[in-house]
Amino acid sequence: MIHFGLSGSPFPKRSALSRQLEFPLTRLGKLRGCRSEAEIMDLCDDYDGSRNEYFFDRSPSAFRTIVSFLAAGKLRLLREMCALSFQEELLYWGVEENHLDWCCLRKLRLRQEEYKEQQSGTGGCMRRLRDMVENPHSGLPGKIFACLSVLFVAITAVTLCVSTMPDLREEEERVSSLSCSQRCYNIFVLETVCVAWFSLEFLLRFIQTQSKCTFLRTPLNVIDVVAILPYYITLIVDSLSVGGKATGSGNNYLEKVGLVLRVLRALRIFYVMRLARHSLGLQTLGLTVRRCTREFGLLLLFLCVAMALFSPLVFLAESELGAKQEFTSIPGSYWWAVISMTTVGYGDMVPRSIPGQVVALSSILSGILLMAFPVTSIFHTFSRSYVELKAEQTRSESEFLKFYRGAAAAFFFFLNLT
Numbered sequence: 001m002i003h004f005g006l007s008g009s010p011f012p013k014r015s016a017l018s019r020q021l022e023f024p025l026t027r028l029g030k031l032r033g034c035r036s037e038a039e040i041m042d043l044c045d046d047y048d049g050s051r052n053e054y055f056f057d058r059s060p061s062a063f064r065t066i067v068s069f070l071a072a073g074k075l076r077l078l079r080e081m082c083a084l085s086f087q088e089e090l091l092y093w094g095v096e097e098n099h100l101d102w103c104c105l106r107k108l109r110l111r112q113e114e115y116k117e118q119q120s121g122t123g124g125c126m127r128r129l130r131d132m133v134e135n136p137h138s139g140l141p142g143k144i145f146a147c148l149s150v151l152f153v154a155i156t157a158v159t160l161c162v163s164t165m166p167d168l169r170e171e172e173e174r175v176s177s178l179s180c181s182q183r184c185y186n187i188f189v190l191e192t193v194c195v196a197w198f199s200l201e202f203l204l205r206f207i208q209t210q211s212k213c214t215f216l217r218t219p220l221n222v223i224d225v226v227a228i229l230p231y232y233i234t235l236i237v238d239s240l241s242v243g244g245k246a247t248g249s250g251n252n253y254l255e256k257v258g259l260v261l262r263v264l265r266a267l268r269i270f271y272v273m274r275l276a277r278h279s280l281g282l283q284t285l286g287l288t289v290r291r292c293t294r295e296f297g298l299l300l301l302f303l304c305v306a307m308a309l310f311s312p313l314v315f316l317a318e319s320e321l322g323a324k325q326e327f328t329s330i331p332g333s334y335w336w337a338v339i340s341m342t343t344v345g346y347g348d349m350v351p352r353s354i355p356g357q358v359v360a361l362s363s364i365l366s367g368i369l370l371m372a373f374p375v376t377s378i379f380h381t382f383s384r385s386y387v388e389l390k391a392e393q394t395r396s397e398s399e400f401l402k403f404y405r406g407a408a409a410a411f412f413f414f415l416n417l418t
Contacts, residue, residue: 026094028070062089069099077104083111103392113210129208133201136278137393146278149201152194156271159187159194163265191268195231198271202228219286220276227270234264284389288382295374295381302370307337310363317355326350341367 027043031054034040040047046055056063061078066089069075077086077100087108090097097105113130131138136146162168168183202224209215216222276282289296311333318327326349327333336349340363351360 026070027092028067029094058092059085059089062086063093066090066093066095069095074101075099075104076101077107083108084115087112103388116210126208129204133204133208145201148197150275150278152197153271153274155190156194156268159190160265160268163187191231194271195228198224198228198274220273223270223273227268227274230264230267237264280386280389280393284382284386287385287389288378291385292374292378292381295377299371299374302373303338303341303367306341306363306366306370307334310341310359310366311337314351314356314359314363317353317359318351321353321355326352327356337363340364341370343367 031040031043034043037047037049040054044054045057047053048055059081061081062085065075065078075095077083087097097108100108128141132141132145134142136142168187202221205221206212206215216225276286312330314336315327315330315333327336333349339346340360343364351357
């Protein structure tokens, strides 16, 4: 058994290294392979060979967390300890930051960015900008910014729906390419204002982040790019189409251009995904999908196996005994198997014979059972993710409240001194 002493305080546990040192590149893992006292002294501050005790001038609370990680595989930041100080402890003990839970790792990255901004002299400005665009609970500017973002998303969704109304589409077809009706012009102006706001928001988020490459790889930011670019591409294609018609390129070219414009306009629906920035429920849904990739894979595997089983059975039953030949092939029966096992049942393909109906009943019951197995795990993951995000949001609100209270107290203190 081995004893550890941290900053003059003996570590209360006696732990066998064979259980805890599964990471050979850590400081404790290297300590296990030492064969001489000189090698041991290179890794620790002091060593008592008679008592087999190692001394380290480090934080005892951080050491407990790291030893627990080596034993159980769970690593989280300490609330009573600065995130950057805990990062130094991880570097000292040889534990990689990527082993942290995703929420703690994000908090550590945020603290690192704040420290770099303070070192560069733009910390205060960038901190206020980040609070405004990333945290609606940071104060009045953040709430106003979030409300405006949600408002413009709602306006974009409404204009997209209005632009597909039959009377408006007929009006667009009647007018010439060089003119536009008043309603079409109003919708265009409204869309331009919304895209200008989204472009400004994306630019502000891009400016305040430290890692530009990481920012561009984030899924929500990729969705922003996919939703914003179609507007500018539409303007370019529209201008080219006007020039093309002037040169008499023909109706075929204009039809292709019109198809491209309609597809690009339909991509505006991705603006709705921007609500995930301000909705705890949508964030929980995204986190659940990311955590339950294995469960979704199992669900897809179950459906594929059952589909491959019931499609040939219903085809054989209906091709031999069916009154109508609705099931013309086994690949054509795959669609029926999917909608039956998911209990959707559109009614476009219906088994008529008794054996076919027995197969249909079996597929429906098996579909209910097969979908219930992974869904239970997904539900528990959703509940756990919601609790974690809610606790993180509450903790973030309390931190900002403490920060502004401290700033206000310091302001009034210096005001009284003057």
